[in-house]
Amino acid sequence: MLLTILKKEVFESIYNYRFIFLAIVGITLIPIGLYVNEVSYSKRLGEYDDQVRLEAKAVSSAQVWDLLSGTVPLKGFLEPAPLAVFAQGLEGSLPQFYAFKPEGYEKGANPSGGGPASSDLGELDFLFMVQFIFSLIALVFGADIVSGEKELGTLRMVLSNSVPRDTVLLGKAIGGYAAIWLPFALAVVSGMLVLSFTSFPFHEDGILTRILLVFVTSSVFILINFLIGIMISCGTARTRTSLVAVVVVWTFLQLIVPKVGNLVAVLVHPIRTETVVSVEKSLAINALESEKGKVLGKQYTEIFGKDTMVASYKAAGAKDLEWNSFKEKALNEYKEKESEQVHSIDAQYEREKGIQQSIESDICLLSPSSAFDYLITDFCNTGFAHKEKYFEAVETYQETLGQRLFSMVERTQITFPSGRTGALVSFRQVLDLKSLPAFSVQRATLLEVFIRNAGSIISLTLWLIIPFAVAYKEFLKYDVR
Amino acid sequence: MTFDKLRVIKEVEEQPSAFWPDGAQNQTMIQAVDLTKRYEDGILALDHLNLEIKRGQIYCLLGANGAGKTTAVNLFLNFIEPTSGSAMINGYDCTKEPLEAKKYVAYVPESVMLYGNSSARQNLDFFARLTGKKSLKREDYHMVMRQVGLPEWSFEKQVKTYSKGMRQKLGIAIAILKEAPALVLDEPTSGLDPKAASDFIELLFRLKSEAKTILMSTHDIFRAKEIADTVGIMKEGVLISEKTKEDIECDDLEKWYLKLMQVDRAMV
Numbered sequence: 001m002l003l004t005i006l007k008k009e010v011f012e013s014i015y016n017y018r019f020i021f022l023a024i025v026g027i028t029l030i031p032i033g034l035y036v037n038e039v040s041y042s043k044r045l046g047e048y049d050d051q052v053r054l055e056a057k058a059v060s061s062a063q064v065w066d067l068l069s070g071t072v073p074l075k076g077f078l079e080p081a082p083l084a085v086f087a088q089g090l091e092g093s094l095p096q097f098y099a100f101k102p103e104g105y106e107k108g109a110n111p112s113g114g115g116p117a118s119s120d121l122g123e124l125d126f127l128f129m130v131q132f133i134f135s136l137i138a139l140v141f142g143a144d145i146v147s148g149e150k151e152l153g154t155l156r157m158v159l160s161n162s163v164p165r166d167t168v169l170l171g172k173a174i175g176g177y178a179a180i181w182l183p184f185a186l187a188v189v190s191g192m193l194v195l196s197f198t199s200f201p202f203h204e205d206g207i208l209t210r211i212l213l214v215f216v217t218s219s220v221f222i223l224i225n226f227l228i229g230i231m232i233s234c235g236t237a238r239t240r241t242s243l244v245a246v247v248v249v250w251t252f253l254q255l256i257v258p259k260v261g262n263l264v265a266v267l268v269h270p271i272r273t274e275t276v277v278s279v280e281k282s283l284a285i286n287a288l289e290s291e292k293g294k295v296l297g298k299q300y301t302e303i304f305g306k307d308t309m310v311a312s313y314k315a316a317g318a319k320d321l322e323w324n325s326f327k328e329k330a331l332n333e334y335k336e337k338e339s340e341q342v343h344s345i346d347a348q349y350e351r352e353k354g355i356q357q358s359i360e361s362d363i364c365l366l367s368p369s370s371a372f373d374y375l376i377t378d379f380c381n382t383g384f385a386h387k388e389k390y391f392e393a394v395e396t397y398q399e400t401l402g403q404r405l406f407s408m409v410e411r412t413q414i415t416f417p418s419g420r421t422g423a424l425v426s427f428r429q430v431l432d433l434k435s436l437p438a439f440s441v442q443r444a445t446l447l448e449v450f451i452r453n454a455g456s457i458i459s460l461t462l463w464l465i466i467p468f469a470v471a472y473k474e475f476l477k478y479d480v481r
Numbered sequence: 482m483t484f485d486k487l488r489v490i491k492e493v494e495e496q497p498s499a500f501w502p503d504g505a506q507n508q509t510m511i512q513a514v515d516l517t518k519r520y521e522d523g524i525l526a527l528d529h530l531n532l533e534i535k536r537g538q539i540y541c542l543l544g545a546n547g548a549g550k551t552t553a554v555n556l557f558l559n560f561i562e563p564t565s566g567s568a569m570i571n572g573y574d575c576t577k578e579p580l581e582a583k584k585y586v587a588y589v590p591e592s593v594m595l596y597g598n599s600s601a602r603q604n605l606d607f608f609a610r611l612t613g614k615k616s617l618k619r620e621d622y623h624m625v626m627r628q629v630g631l632p633e634w635s636f637e638k639q640v641k642t643y644s645k646g647m648r649q650k651l652g653i654a655i656a657i658l659k660e661a662p663a664l665v666l667d668e669p670t671s672g673l674d675p676k677a678a679s680d681f682i683e684l685l686f687r688l689k690s691e692a693k694t695i696l697m698s699t700h701d702i703f704r705a706k707e708i709a710d711t712v713g714i715m716k717e718g719v720l721i722s723e724k725t726k727e728d729i730e731c732d733d734l735e736k737w738y739l740k741l742m743q744v745d746r747a748m749v
Contacts, residue, residue, distance in 0.1 A: 004610040008596070015598035153594030157652075160558050160588035161611045161659070162580045480560035 009175025026187030073099035076439025087127035089382030142229020261363035307416035510694035515566035544715035550698035593652030597641030646677030
């Protein structure tokens with residue numbers, strides 16, 4: 001009986017003009033989108049290779065002092081993710097490179113994507129097509145599935161038979177979904193075929209698994225939208241009413257909730273901007289540097305009885321030993337103080353930012369669209385997990401360079417009680433630039449992606465269960481009048 | 482099941498069968514006991530309806546719009562739940578055992594609506610499968626369609642090209658194919674032209690001759706007089722009067738109906 005209803009639903013859906021529209025849209029847009037994005041990825045990969053090569057050349061021909069002084073900054077470039085072909089995600093908004101200097105790292109330029117319109121509205125990638133086009137079509141299909149038959153009167157004919165209502169609903173849901181999923185699957189297969197004729201790195205470790213996960217998650221997301229449509233359909237008696245409701249719900253879930261998340265988070269928990277935090281850190285460091293300079297200058301004057309620093313190549317006397325011992329102690333003490341202050345400012349900012357992001361993410365996850373977006377972009381290594389990995393890599397590389405390169409020279413400004421200033425410069429050892437590690441960003445593993453997206457997975461699961469449960473309840477108690 | 486079996490319904494009906502477990506000739510097929518329906522908005526659509534239709538009888542429910550005829554039909558098909566009382570088909574409570582009760586009843590609505598993109602045969606096949614008949618052949622469907630008077634050329638045509646009369650006939654074909662011993666018809670001749678209505682009544686006579694029990698709600702006094710064994714008049718949710726075939730033949734049904742419609746419900 002279930003199979004009979006299911007087959008009927010598939011047959012009726014296939015004869016619907018919306019099926020033809022879906023098939024044409026899917027089979028044309030998905031392969032074209034994938035092809036265009038693959039071309040763009042290949043271009044970015046070529047640019048990345050060139051930049052890395054040129055940077056290596058520039059560094060190898062530079063003087064150590066140029067690197068230490070920051071005249072020639074060491075740059076770490078972000079390698080384009082192959083799966084950005086499916087979902088551009090944050091790839092276009094992340095800095096293309098970071099420049100590493102003794103005083104810290106600096107963001108490089110953002111890669112130029114499409115024109116202003118495309119950057120505002122999102123790229124026409126696989127994610128966009130599923131998130132906006134297929135979701136809307138699935139909702140519209142679902143919205144018609146029960147209310148259409150209620151309005152037409154065929155549901156009375158069906159329910160006058162000895163058929164359990166849950167079987168009718170299940171048959172219609174499975175059959176209707178199959179009619180959407182088939183053209184979608186066909187479109188994805190066509191897209192894969194198109195990609196197989198390009199240089200897309202299918203052979204790379206884990207790529208196929210991730211593509212499969214993208215496909216399965218997209219299928220689930222389409223099902224969620226279809227079930228929301230059915231839920232609306234079960235609660236309304238007319239197709240027109242359910243279509244209006246569907247448009248309202250789609251706008252709310254796709255466009256409003258994801259944007260409102262950020263707005264509410266900013267209003268509920270405002271935080272300082274990164275620039276303000278950076279200024280705060282600079283001010284704290286400057287204050288400590290100035291204090292350190294004064295302490296060193298005072299001690300120098302007390303030991304040597306003068307306020308002029310002269311480099312001495314003579315054997316160290318008792319005064320030199322006393323000075324060096326004091327200087328070493330003071331430098332370490334202020335280094336610790338600076339580190340403490342910077343960490344304290346950073347930790348407080350991270351805490352505040354964490355709370356704001358958590359509020360934003362919690363609100364956004366109310367929408368299945370956001371949950372889907374987070375999950376897909378992380379599968380494709382173009383999401384927040386990738387952004388975190390990139391920043392982690394930047395922090396780690398800066399630290400590594402600090403230990404292995406920048407700390408090899410020490411410059412300290414000192415201020416004498418008389419007001420005169422001087423500088424202490426000391427080299428610790430000769431550097432071999434070739435021994436410096438290359439900058440690289442680790443991709444988030446699938447396990448990390450799943451752990452990071454537990455909220456998204458829960459949200460999608462709930463969106464899968466709740467609409468069907470509501471539809472089921474509505475349909476069972478539905479008065480066939 | 483093949484159509485040969487469908488064709489021998491009459492013979493089957495005359496013998497104890499699955500539908501007639503006790504083989505009783507005067508078995509009550511359709512029954513309402515104090516059947517009441519009050520909708521959420523407070524409207525009392527049906528007020529303690531009591532009726533009993535024996536096997537092979539045709540019962541016509543007459544009444545103006547809003548009298549409660551369709552509500553009664555909806556209750557027998559478990560489309561809605563009663564506020565109190567019970568509706569029964571072949572002894573099965575339509576609310577407590579709806580799936581069991583619906584095995585014994587076929588339904589033809591005021592306007593038979595089917596899947597327009599499918600052909601008449603495909604629609605028949607779908608509804609036959611819903612009743613568990615999976616092995617009927619193309620010719621079996623064609624035979625039922627011939628039986629209800631559908632023209633040959635229309636058998637494989639999409640139903641969206643059908644006129645209302647043709648759809649009503651197809652609705653009857655679906656009901657026949659179900660082989661249910663009872664039929665519930667909700668104003669089936671409404672909107673049909675005189676020829677189509679006459680054909681339809683002829684079909685009902687044929688079904689009656691096959692010992693089918695029929696409950697038909699209608700506005701059409703003359704058709705009711707023509708075919709009914711019992712006529713019930715409904716007004717404001719109450720069955721205010723019942724007349725048997727003998728009473729109808731003696732009295733002027735129209736006058737009686739109009740008189741009942743004019744008097745206050747409390748006086749009846």
